Amino acid sequence: MADTQDPVTTLTASCLCKSTTFTVSIPNSKLPIPTHLCHCDICRRFHGTFAAFHADIPPPIGLNYDTLTSFETPCAVRYFCSTCGAQVLDRAKEGENWCVSTAMFNHKDVDDIFEYTAHIFVGDTKDGGMSDWLPSVKGKELKRWKTTPKGRGASDEELPLYWRATAPPKESAKEDRVHAHCYCNGTSFYLHRPDPCKMSRELAEKRISPRDPSKWIAKVCACDSCRLAAGAQLVPWAYVSKGHITQANGEPFEVTFGTLKAYRSSPGATRTFCGTCGAQCHYVRDGEDIVDISVGLLDAESGTRVEEWLDWQTEKLGYPEDAEGSGLVKACAEGLKAWGRRVERRKEYTS
Structure with missing residues (x-):
């Protein structure tokens, strides 16, 4: 048989x-x-x-x-x-x-x-x-989908490409700090606006937006280490100087604080995550001033991309070679470029 x-x-x-x-x-x-x-x-x-x-x-x-x-x-x-x-x-x-x-x-x-x-x-x-x-x-x-697919949720509303619930953030309406926290709130801290006086000239040129000095540079990484640490194929980072990060209690930045746990992912490099809920928090290299902050933790009125704080690098993902052969990562690289061109056109139109 x-x-x-x-x-x-x-x-x-x-x-x-x-x-x-x-x-x-x-x-x-x-x-x-x-x-x-x-x-x-x-x-x-x-x-x-x-x-x-x-x-x-x-x-x-x-x-x-x-x-x-x-x-x-x-x-x-x-x-x-x-x-x-x-x-x-x-x-x-x-x-x-x-x-x-x-x-x-x-x-x-x-x-x-x-x-x-x-x-x-x-x-x-x-x-x-x-x-x-x-x-x-x-x-x-x-x-x-605004919530869940048709037939499975309360709204079933399909949203168009480039949908926004709020208007793009105005350049004049800028807070001096933005809150970041994990799901359980065991990790809570603030990012502050760039101040070149608190950084070396070399770092300021690399990590402060040349187009808008009130914004930090941000990028999407596709490397294997970030993928496996965060449990996500595409990981958004904001690159912020240590002197511009304060804990919720006002204390200066430390590698671990609150409920954070540290993992040495490679020689000289530390990744942190909340020991209670698991949220990836930051990546930092020994002796360096820049901290890679998990953008998903930021809590901005404008939305998850935090555009009033971050200048997204749209021409290339970080370490795309690690994801060679991935249709998902290739699609994101193409979509990010298209979005970046659209943002530039919007700025030209409103300026």
């Missing part, structure tokens, strides 16, 4: 430090797996990124809970690596419904496994967030 069992594809996931590894076996008949980018405030605060890259999967195999820290939200339990902070998995509180951060798999292994179909909870971003940089992936348009 012929074997009618559906062949399976087995994938191996791991975090940055490799303390957490597991496999997932997916019937080939279920491939590719529909995958969405969730832009909700909860996911943003947990990852420290603009969005979470999530796909529903069968229960993971070989998962060692001893290497993980869990954090409960009203509808799910989230698991992150206790050592490096990588946001790995979510499990619904009821049943065995699992959701994986697709960044935990190697790009080349999964480019045809996960099919990106939609942006959800774009309404939480106020300015469209990363959905404006990823209008399509591998030639397929991604729907942009």
Whole structure:
């Protein structure tokens, strides 16, 4: 009698430090797996990124809970690596419904496994967030839902490309500091406007926007280390001088404060994350003045891109060579350039 069992594809996931590894076996008949980018405030605060890259999967195999820290939200339990902070998995509180951060798999292994179909909870971003940089992936348009896809949520409202809930921030309306915090608020701090007098001339020229000296330079990184540490394929960073960061209690910046834990990801480099909820916070190299701040933690009135504070570098992603062969990362590089050209035209029109 012929074997009618559906062949399976087995994938191996791991975090940055490799303390957490597991496999997932997916019937080939279920491939590719529909995958969405969730832009909700909860996911943003947990990852420290603009969005979470999530796909529903069968229960993971070989998962060692001893290497993980869990954090409960009203509808799910989230698991992150206790050592490096990588946001790995979510499990619904009821049943065995699992959701994986697709960044935990190697790009080349999964480019045809996960099919990106939609942006959800774009309404939480106020300015469209990363959905404006990823209008399509591998030639397929991604729907942009205010909350959840049609038939699954309260609004079912589809949003257009370059949607904004608020007008673009006015250049004259600039606060002198912006708050940043993780989901559980165990990590809370402020960024301040650039002051060249507090930095070396070389750093000021590299990290303060040459177009608007009241803004810091920001960039999206696609390197493997950031991907595995944050649990997201695309990680937005703001590059800020230490003297322009203060803790919520007014104390100056330190590598660890509040609920932060540190992980030495490479010689001379430290990544930090909240030990309670797992949010990626910052990256800093020994002896250097610049701190890479997770933009997903910033809390600006204008929206998640924090355009009144940050000058986004749109011509190139950081370390795109690490993501060679990734349709997702290639699409973001193209979408980011298109968005950057649009922003420049808008400035010319309003000036």
